[in-house]
Amino acid sequence: MEVHYPLHTFSLPNGLRVCVQPDPAAPGVAVNLWYEVGSYDEVAGRTGFAHLFEHLMFQGSAGVASGEHMALIEAHGGSVNATTSTDRTNYFETVPAGALQLALWLEADRMGALALTQENFESQRQVVKEEKRQRYDNQPYGDLLELLTSQHFPTHHPYGHLPIGSMVDLDAATTDDVVAFFDTWYGPGNATLVLAGAVGIEQAREAVERDLSRLPGRPRPEHLPTHVPLRNPATVRVTRDVPHSVLYSSWTAPALQDDPGDALDLALGILTDGAASRLHRALVKRDRVALDVHAVVLGHLRDHSIAAISVRPTDEAGTDTAGRALADELARFAEEGPTEEEHARALAQFEREWLLDLATVEGRADALNEAWLQQGDPAAVNDRLARVSALTPEDLQRAAARLASPAAELHYVAEADS
Numbered sequence: 203m204e205v206h207y208p209l210h211t212f213s214l215p216n217g218l219r220v221c222v223q224p225d226p227a228a229p230g231v232a233v234n235l236w237y238e239v240g241s242y243d244e245v246a247g248r249t250g251f252a253h254l255f256e257h258l259m260f261q262g263s264a265g266v267a268s269g270e271h272m273a274l275i276e277a278h279g280g281s282v283n284a285t286t287s288t289d290r291t292n293y294f295e296t297v298p299a300g301a302l303q304l305a306l307w308l309e310a311d312r313m314g315a316l317a318l319t320q321e322n323f324e325s326q327r328q329v330v331k332e333e334k335r336q337r338y339d340n341q342p343y344g345d346l347l348e349l350l351t352s353q354h355f356p357t358h359h360p361y362g363h364l365p366i367g368s369m370v371d372l373d374a375a376t377t378d379d380v381v382a383f384f385d386t387w388y389g390p391g392n393a394t395l396v397l398a399g400a401v402g403i404e405q406a407r408e409a410v411e412r413d414l415s416r417l418p419g420r421p422r423p424e425h426l427p428t429h430v431p432l433r434n435p436a437t438v439r440v441t442r443d444v445p446h447s448v449l450y451s452s453w454t455a456p457a458l459q460d461d462p463g464d465a466l467d468l469a470l471g472i473l474t475d476g477a478a479s480r481l482h483r484a485l486v487k488r489d490r491v492a493l494d495v496h497a498v499v500l501g502h503l504r505d506h507s508i509a510a511i512s513v514r515p516t517d518e519a520g521t522d523t524a525g526r527a528l529a530d531e532l533a534r535f536a537e538e539g540p541t542e543e544e545h546a547r548a549l550a551q552f553e554r555e556w557l558l559d560l561a562t563v564e565g566r567a568d569a570l571n572e573a574w575l576q577q578g579d580p581a582a583v584n585d586r587l588a589r590v591s592a593l594t595p596e597d598l599q600r601a602a603a604r605l606a607s608p609a610a611e612l613h614y615v616a617e618a619d620s
Contacts, residue, residue, distance in 0.1 A: 216419035217391025234567035250367015264315035389420035465601035536606035539599030
């Protein structure tokens with residue numbers, strides 16, 4: 203199956219890059235704005251700022267009172283939200299076609315004149331601290347991601363901390379620090395805007411120019427270098443008050459700007475996706491040393507990503523036995539590669555999931571911006587299906603070879619099992 207979306211890109215004099223994907227049959231328009239700033243861009247002692255702005259951007263601007271951005275979009279039948287990662291922060295609305303200008307005006311108002319007051323900063327600092335308590339400090343496995351990250355990146359590496367940041371750093375931050383971070387990273391020259399849905403190319407250009415061209419340009423900031431050595435694979439054991447033990451085996455993978463990682467993703471899918479996967483059949487059904495197996499890739503744009511496989515062992519096996527069984531199966535897969543049947547199944551799963559992602563204007567807009575960030579061109583969305591479909595079993599076997607190398611093992615042991 204071929205995928206080809208008509209795309210039109212242009213730039214404003216202030217540096218804002220825009221991509222329009224017209225879809226006259228769509229019920230609305232997705233407004234998807236990515237700033238190329240994430241936790242990677244935070245300096246030591248000033249972490250958590252990118253995530254803080256995910257909250258501050260809804261606290262008002264020159265023409266909008268606190269909370270009104272969401273309220274106005276929702277009052278017009280739209281939806282709105284934002285997320286933060288290591289390499290980007292995105293703000294997105296989906297609105298009826300008649301509310302497109304409103305959405306763009308709101309984005310322009312906060313890009314140009316965000317209300318960075320001491321009161322707003324303090325209130326959102328407390329919101330972030332409460333989020334940290336709820337999502338990390340007081341949740342089972344809440345420190346798992348931090349421990350996994352620290353096995354590969356030292357704390358002074360740009361990827362050595364999570365986007366939530368340090369609460370000590372947030373407590374020490376001043377309003378001037380926050381204003382400086384905004385002035386550096388949240389200008390039009392560091393942003394990409396995708397409009398997907400019921401909007402024509404000329405209509406989109408006029409709408410964007412009307413409100414966003416008036417913003418002054420700023421120098422595009424440079425990202426930190428990544429010359430900090432990674433840590434060697436090691437085994438870490440912790441005991442926690444959690445429902446069950448879990449083993450995480452993890453490896454470094456190429457940076458996304460060097461390799462989109464599709465071959466590795468397919469290989470991990472063959473190994474862990476569903477009851478027909480290789481590791482489920484071997485570790486859960488045959489050997490009975492595990493209750494479930496999953497995989498995740500923590501993608502990083504500028505330095506190594508992390509590929510991880512988690513195994514929840516049976517009480518009888520424990521994490522050590524499950525870890526040995528996992529290593530044996532990964533070595534076998536790296537030596538043999540996938541069967542033709544496994545390869546075909548992985549491609550079919552990818553095609554189904556990819557087309558589902560593109561089925562909505564929201565998903566399509568996000569995919570276009572992701573391709574823009576990682577591959578420098580939103581049009582990479584149009585040939586991704588063909589590129590992935592061209593991957594051979596040998597390509598997947600080569601990608602999986604890293605999984606046969608020594609892993610960093612995190613044995614996250616439940617108190618009842620210790």
